[in-house]
Amino acid sequence: MTIDAEKLSAFLDNELDAEQTKHVRQLLEHDEQAAALLAAMVMVDERIYQHVEQQQQIPMADSIHQLLAEHQPAQVIVGPWQKARQLAQRHLAMAASLTMVVGLAGGLGLAQMANPNNDRRIAQAVEQVLETQPSGQSYPLGSTLTMTPKLLFKHHNGQYCRHYELENQQQQSITTAIQCRDNGTWQTVASATRFQVMVNEGYQTASSDQMLDPVLDSIMASAPFTEATENAVINAQWGANAAKEESL
Amino acid sequence: MNTTPQLKQQLRELLPALRRFAISLCGSAADADDLVQSTLERLLSRGVPEQAELMAWAFTVCRNLWLDEHRARQVREKAALQPELQEATCADGEAQLSEQRELRQVDVALNQLPAEQRTIIALIAVQGLSYREVADILGVPTGTIMSRLARARVKLAEVMGLTTSSPNAHQLGASS
Incomplete structure (x- = not known):
């Protein structure tokens, strides 16, 4: 007795009616060839499913999330330093894995993300934290902003630079930025803002921790300062005494 | 016609299934x-x-876009299956080789x-749709889906x- 492949296939998918299902079961009890073919079909489905699932584990292109995001896509804003700008443009374009829309808007700086009326006040508050506070702690800037300095390091050109995050709870965004100290003021080298995005079946605000890694890699002269070194530099007010910090 | 915000919300919910379908294809x-992105752009526009x-x-949109590219895709994948190219990609370890x-x-x-x-394998074996649902999507009778x-x-x-033996021993259905 034989059974056709169509019925076996439909049996596998539970698409047969009760009578046909019963008939197939009876045949499978003594038709080894049919049982082997059914097993092969099961394995075919399983291999395809596993293959698809494996591919499914690969993170989806972020451009797809951006396409469906409710908010505007992130902008990477790169400051006026020619060298840093060139490096950032090249590296960030490559890193757009990350799906950031890479833009060059020299001079707009961090303030673009905020209410224009508050630009100056926020920028001053950010500079105050950069100037006086060590990394690793969070500092509230008003009711909706929280700033967290991440790193202090030296640029190849000798300037001190800081990497930090600024979370805007109202806009549900995180800006990560690098500013470097130039003659007593903090100039924005690069910044990028990520808004809340949908990932798989839920929402989350993408971590911005690594967004500027390519820029950091390209401008850091050496490893970030230790906590003790940071404190020494800050306590020395970035001045003459700071020259000693690297020996600490 | 759906408004864009509503449609985006619905598409976000559908995204995992749509991607799984695209991977199957x-x-x-x-x-x-790439296919998912093209599909979403088409749906949104x-x-x-x-x-x-x-x-x-x-x-349906996804499948049609895939069919548009199918010939070119096949040519590309055949090229990728050249033995000399396979060797270049199989470099690290026996487990990885086996998996690859x-x-x-x-x-x-x-x-x-x-x-x-x-397409039918993708919709049934991977997505788990019924024969009726797939028949509706593809616009063919369920008997055709089955065969x-x-x-x-x-x-x-x-x-x-x-x-282990030729499956031709088993009759294939007459409908196609």
Whole structure:
């Protein structure tokens, strides 16, 4: 007795009616060839499913999330330093894995993300934290902003630079930025803002921790300062005494 | 016609299934993401008719875009299967080699199917849709779905080396 492949296939998918299902079961009890073919079909489905699932584990292109995001896509804003700008443009374009829309808007700086009326006040508050506070702690800037300095390091050109995050709870965004100290003021080298995005079946605000890694890699002269070194530099007010910090 | 915010919300919910379908058709996440992106762009720019069921409509758009690219994709994948290129990609460790071989085998097998059979496998074996749902999406009778699916499974079992004897011993359905 034989059974056709169509019925076996439909049996596998539970698409047969009760009578046909019963008939197939009876045949499978003594038709080894049919049982082997059914097993092969099961394995075919399983291999395809596993293959698809494996591919499914690969993170989806972020451009797809951006396409469906409710908010505007992130902008990477790169400051006026020619060298840093060139490096950032090249590296960030490559890193757009990350799906950031890479833009060059020299001079707009961090303030673009905020209410224009508050630009100056926020920028001053950010500079105050950069100037006086060590990394690793969070500092509230008003009711909706929280700033967290991440790193202090030296640029190849000798300037001190800081990497930090600024979370805007109202806009549900995180800006990560690098500013470097130039003659007593903090100039924005690069910044990028990520808004809340949908990932798989839920929402989350993408971590911005690594967004500027390519820029950091390209401008850091050496490893970030230790906590003790940071404190020494800050306590020395970035001045003459700071020259000693690297020996600490 | 759906408004864009509503449609975006619905598409976000549908995204995992749509991507799984695209991976089934394309074989790789990278190609699938290109296809998903094109599908979403098409859906967002042209909208979805009020009477259409979104998932069925999205799968249809996705499949049509894939069919448009199918010939070029096949040429590209055949080139990628050249032995000299395979060697270049299989470099690290026996486990990885084995995994790559198995994945490659699935790709090779799927690439040997006609497009309509591959679509049906994707919708039923991977998405878990019913024959009726797939028939509605593809606009063909359920009997056609049943026979094409059986042929696809038999062919895949052969190519994957899962059959010990010729499956031709089993009659294939008359409808196609």
